[in-house]
Amino acid sequence: MSDKPVLSFKFRLRHPGFxxxxxxxxxxxxxxxxxxxxGSGKTTAxxxxxxxxxxxxxxxxxxxEPWQTPAHExxxxxxxxxxxxxxxxxxxxxxxxxxxxxxxFAAKRASLxxxxxxxxxxxxxxxxxxxxxxxxDSLSGGERQRVAVARxxxxxxxxxxxxxxxxxxxxxxxxxxxxxIAKLPEAFGVPxxxxxxxxxxxxxxxxxxIVLSKGRKVADGPVADTLARIDLGPTTGRFxxxxxxxxxxxxHDVEYHLTSLxxxxxxxxxxxxxxxxxxxxxxxxRARDVTLATEKPVSTSSRNIMEGHVVEIIEEPDxxxxxxxVEIPGxxxxxxxxxxxxxxxxxxxxxKVFAQVKSxxxxxxxxxxx
Amino acid sequence: MTDAGPIILTLGLAAVTTVVLLxxxxxxxxxxxxxxxxxxxxxxxxxxxxxxLPPTVLGFYxxxxxxxxxxxxxxxxxxxxxTLAFSFIGLVxxxxxxxxxxxxxxxxxxxxxxxxAPLEAAATLGAxxxxxxxxxxTPMALRGFLTACVLTFAHTVGEFGVVLMVGGNxxxxxxxxxxxxxxxxxxxxxxxxxxxAGGLLVFSFVVLVTVYALNRKAPINVG
Numbered sequence: 351m352s353d354k355p356v357l358s359f360k361f362r363l364r365h366p367g368f369x370x371x372x373x374x375x376x377x378x379x380x381x382x383x384x385x386x387x388x389g390s391g392k393t394t395a396x397x398x399x400x401x402x403x404x405x406x407x408x409x410x411x412x413x414x415e416p417w418q419t420p421a422h423e424x425x426x427x428x429x430x431x432x433x434x435x436x437x438x439x440x441x442x443x444x445x446x447x448x449x450x451x452x453x454x455f456a457a458k459r460a461s462l463x464x465x466x467x468x469x470x471x472x473x474x475x476x477x478x479x480x481x482x483x484x485x486x487d488s489l490s491g492g493e494r495q496r497v498a499v500a501r502x503x504x505x506x507x508x509x510x511x512x513x514x515x516x517x518x519x520x521x522x523x524x525x526x527x528x529x530x531i532a533k534l535p536e537a538f539g540v541p542x543x544x545x546x547x548x549x550x551x552x553x554x555x556x557x558x559x560i561v562l563s564k565g566r567k568v569a570d571g572p573v574a575d576t577l578a579r580i581d582l583g584p585t586t587g588r589f590x591x592x593x594x595x596x597x598x599x600x601x602h603d604v605e606y607h608l609t610s611l612x613x614x615x616x617x618x619x620x621x622x623x624x625x626x627x628x629x630x631x632x633x634x635x636r637a638r639d640v641t642l643a644t645e646k647p648v649s650t651s652s653r654n655i656m657e658g659h660v661v662e663i664i665e666e667p668d669x670x671x672x673x674x675x676v677e678i679p680g681x682x683x684x685x686x687x688x689x690x691x692x693x694x695x696x697x698x699x700x701x702k703v704f705a706q707v708k709s710x711x712x713x714x715x716x717x718x719x720x
Numbered sequence: 721m722t723d724a725g726p727i728i729l730t731l732g733l734a735a736v737t738t739v740v741l742l743x744x745x746x747x748x749x750x751x752x753x754x755x756x757x758x759x760x761x762x763x764x765x766x767x768x769x770x771x772x773l774p775p776t777v778l779g780f781y782x783x784x785x786x787x788x789x790x791x792x793x794x795x796x797x798x799x800x801x802x803t804l805a806f807s808f809i810g811l812v813x814x815x816x817x818x819x820x821x822x823x824x825x826x827x828x829x830x831x832x833x834x835x836x837a838p839l840e841a842a843a844t845l846g847a848x849x850x851x852x853x854x855x856x857x858t859p860m861a862l863r864g865f866l867t868a869c870v871l872t873f874a875h876t877v878g879e880f881g882v883v884l885m886v887g888g889n890x891x892x893x894x895x896x897x898x899x900x901x902x903x904x905x906x907x908x909x910x911x912x913x914x915x916x917a918g919g920l921l922v923f924s925f926v927v928l929v930t931v932y933a934l935n936r937k938a939p940i941n942v943g
Contacts, residue, residue: 400844401843402840402844428843428848429840429843429844430842430843430845430846430847430848430849430852434844435844436844438840438841440837442837442838442840442841444838444841444856444860446856446859446862455842455845455847456845459845459846459847460846501845502844502845505844505845505846
């Protein structure tokens, strides 16, 4: 697509004890994660894009349309006139209306733009047929968010803004709603900006990410590259740190309950997953699940051994750990090992290593169908 | 029935006052619920004044305001040819001020309970602020509206001091139930006083039961 809509913004917003100052230009496609810890300003940034923060001063424009200019130029398109869909963290369904009433509320006020987002399609896509007559207070958290997503879609948005829609859900509910969100851009032709503090969600859903910290942008780029950046450790979180690898399912071993993946020629084995061979998946490998060896390990229980070389080592002072970035065919791995190991193995940039990943670490949210 | 006049007059006065206060009190309550202005405590205090002032004080100032020598009273006299004091319109103005907190406070509480969140959601769904007020805030605050109207109506029915000060005791114009009861007692006509007083007692009790029942019922669903 050559006509990707461009979102550009440059604004400043002061709250007591906090200042958010962001500038960014990007052509939107798929899902863009706005990532950061609580207090990083990511939700506030999303609210500025929606026009919900009146105190922001600066520019916001989308697809060539100015939504906001600095105060003296006096352009401010109010939220109701912006072609956005907004999904709040707490769903914010109207308690006085049924599920259908909530959906109708949006559909009735939708812009006249016809993008094929009709009522039945949305209800069908999000499996809401059974829920239409229910009241919001009788829905589970996951159901509520599905209704909220459908309601936002029915406004026929040109841009979907989602504020941690899964943060209030337990992991089972998350797994239930994740596929719906992942398919939004393709199914409804609408780019998504997705606010989250979860590396898992970024790795599962997003194609591009912007990293915020203390009200500033500290990094942006494709998810795989950005998550592999060791220098962002404090922001992306050490325990959750890791990389994302693109892979294809090559075969299943039913007897041993295993699935084989192909990552740029390297075979990777993990517990059986429910998808047919040929399916493209995304694999999230955490730094803490990767070990390194300088000689090819023999007689090891680990299924997944990949040859590569060290690109970068960052020792963390005052801790036992060192973060090591290893180039492998088809991507990069991050390994969190002890500083003593790096010394004893004599690791330095360029050293040839064998990286091992435990199969059992690659379960559940680590594999995402694309 | 010699006493039908005061009853009809009282109900009429209460109904008109409730409608007027609904129109004036709703925007005021909305503003109080959402403003960040520093003037808010002052406006809240002014709104609550009728709760604490003796009706005679309020009536005294209103009487001065209604006098043909004051700008308002003078203006009214030149336009309508009659005075505001001792008239039905004068009673409506007095009751509106006297019952103001009974409309504004329940509404303000209800609007605060609705909060900004549903209004923001409505805005992102394409609703203008006006649209969001009528389609989201009003139905969500419906119980507040009912409570406010019932209390305002009942409080107006029960007023005495202010009416006595600015309305006097003119049959068909300003002689409301409470004044009639007073007059009956003064003239030792206890039988008539009993009818009106007992009626008012039952009415007030029923109203209060209604309000408390409304307050504990499950949320009102309108869709």
